[in-house]
Amino acid sequence: MDKQPASIFNDVIGPVMRGPSSSHVAAAARIGKLGRQMVKGNLKEVIVEFDPKGSLATTYHGHGSDMGLVGGLLDYEPQDSRLTNSVAIAREEGLDVSFHVVDYEADHPNTYKMTLISDRGEKVQTTSISTGGGMIQYEDIEGFEVNIAGDFYESLIFIKDSMCADEIVKYIENKEYEIDYINKSLKDEKVLINIKGAKPLSNKIVEEIEGKEEVLNVMSLSPVLPIMSRKNCEVPFINAEEMLKVGKEKNLKLWELAVLYESARGNISEEEVFEKMKEIVTLMDQSIESGLKGTDYEDRILGPQSHKIEETQRAGKLVPGNVLNRVISSITSMMEVKSSMGVIVAAPTAGSCGGLPGTIIGATRELGLSIEDATRAMLAAGIIGLFIAEHATFAAEVGGCQVECGAGSGMAAGGLVELMAGSATEGVDAASIALQNIMGMVCDPVADRVEVPCLGKNVMAGANAIACANMALAGFDKVIPLDETIESMYKVGHMLPSELRCTGYGGLSITKTAQRIYKDMN
Template structure:
């Protein structure tokens, strides 16, 4: 299996999206967008199966997996304003979607097993998973093992024997087609060839192959494409620190170095892309502070109460913390009202990191460029979590979502205050140590309570740990070891406490009552 290095913009800061959950809505939309490309006709029916022991069987509607998947099948991107109207639009388009709970012993809690049926009587069976934070992987197409993550152009060629394989290889060499990877998978006597490229193959080449074989072409869905033999400068906090000592680069500059190499783009492009994201985050927060309206949700608009109460002298004086609480709450309200947000690192934790950095920037009178550098610093710390753990609460509990966001925000706050690389790493480790074992137990199958409080906790924890690191406190356990421990703890948590709605606050009488009221 090909494993590409983590990208800040693929795996950590993003996607730009609507909806309550990146693992559910954004990932499902990307799974749907890729699935739509696997038939040449128009999709007329899709049968979706979820395993009863996974997380999707109980949460796919409340967390928006159905909205994201059908939206993707209709061709909607993750931030498309039409996503909330998926049911009516799919009916208008004549697309019949069937969701079933079937015990097929899925290995991953976020598994989508689907049959795609087109108006040309094409039938394609696929298995895909949501791996966390909007990232995905197709594991099976027509019972052939595959590894498709949406970061390459894929040309899938179905052949019948080894002679066909040889003919195709000869054709590729004769045409001097530059490929990144060439993967083979067997199903009985039949063979699937997956030609992975970082560019789109010319139409005449595809047409020539299609004359002899059944071919599926898939275009990527991730913002940063992958390529062969991409070697990043570091992939752990320790190795990054060694680079920093030799280069004298700051934490945000190390992020520029890493992502420019990973994405094969200039450092200026990396910086400008992050600045655009920060401006979008700021815009979302400002929109939320104006007040949001939405149906079928638990919490109303509350973010404006902080400034009002502060002016009235009702709050404990803490300009930075109160500004962070206001911004975190605002971002969460925009998320719940189907507004545009950035999953950073996930949609369920979309308030903690952005609200902390932008709230602190606002309170301290700093600039968008300061916030951009802080977000880059946070992003590079997130790379280590994505590389060596996960952002999926279904796998590791809320410690890998709000906890990870707190870890990243601590590094961002240290950068915002002019701290060193070591202080940023140490603050991150302390913040992550403080949330070890945090469970994911949303009330009434909505990503609102206790999610809002956990996002605010993420910010306050980040602030405390940033100050501790800046003061010279000893983190004791290095960040790399803390990430490893967190991942291990996540696997020890029972499935009931990992975003299934089957434990914790999810099972309280209040949660059950609210669920009945809003469903």
């Protein structure tokens, strides 16, 4: 199967969700939603195992992986209001989900090993990972190697022996079903045929396949991502250097290049791309507004504070800087909505959900600009983030906070340049300078809550973005091109010790005060 290009709406701006972490809550919900489709009966028991050397072993409860996964197993969307109480609801409905720490040498820090048991006696074992920013991948089902990210309709056909596999494929092809990919996986004498397409196999075809003597089981999975993938998906560029060449040839702004890319990637019109982003920006704006009115949630470290910036500014006690102060207020507001389990957009992640939206929307409000201006800026930010998704990661468990708040800062810098009518080159340069400034930033949340020092890092991301946008607009030399900066950032992330990559084993996480807060909250 061809590697699918990243999507702005899949990988960068989204998902719409509740909870403290997209890598934990939203990704876990998507893993759960796919998992529940792997049995035909009702789920009765799910056993979840985490490797002790990974991130989930220590953070799965504080970061909300448990409620996200159980919510997905109950078929809730990541933004569903019931997500917060999903564990209790599952218990009431007779679904027993247990979490265990078991040493199995996982290759990825966000690995879920699950055993799914239904009331029909079905038992399915799976391995999946959260890859960052709400994106996922199933790697193993019943011992067969798979690559399922939730961006296709999937038909999984388990066959007794390999000699029958080709016959099954020919049978489906004769039904004139449009197949994007056919992947085969072997285990002993058995075969798994994984058929990927833009539409599901009809119930009739599935029933006919299940009726064949050589077929052991058929699983039908629906996609969980907003933008589906397809065979021979071609995009106009895949890095910043290529993008700027296209922009120069076609005389396009940064936001127009984003629209051009996502239209090709998602096979949707350019108008649809713009309107979809406008809907997301409107939701972001509403989240900030609700946060400024005050939030209430017991299980968090920080209470509502975002209102203090505007109040103190009116009293004349703040360092002057109206745009910056509005940005700080907006970022803080968004983070408070996230921490109170309100609806937010992970942009690029939930842990960094304040930096980018708060900067763009805060600046838009202070400058008296329109929602359409903010949409264009967010599209510009999205295309910067796309290169990070494509060539690095948004998972702090893999690369530290430089790939979350740092990435958000680089994206916000590019968006601000667009907001100020700068060129595509200036937007890309601003993003590179911003990322260079945050290289090596560690992820060390206090008490497994994505609040401290996350709030301050989001605010710093906004301030850095403003400074770097102004530097680029003024013609400062970025020295290192964006593509090289992203590559270097990714390498630095892998050099960070695991203790500084969202495990709770280093940095502020292990201070005396942090340990006391953890004890008080648990």
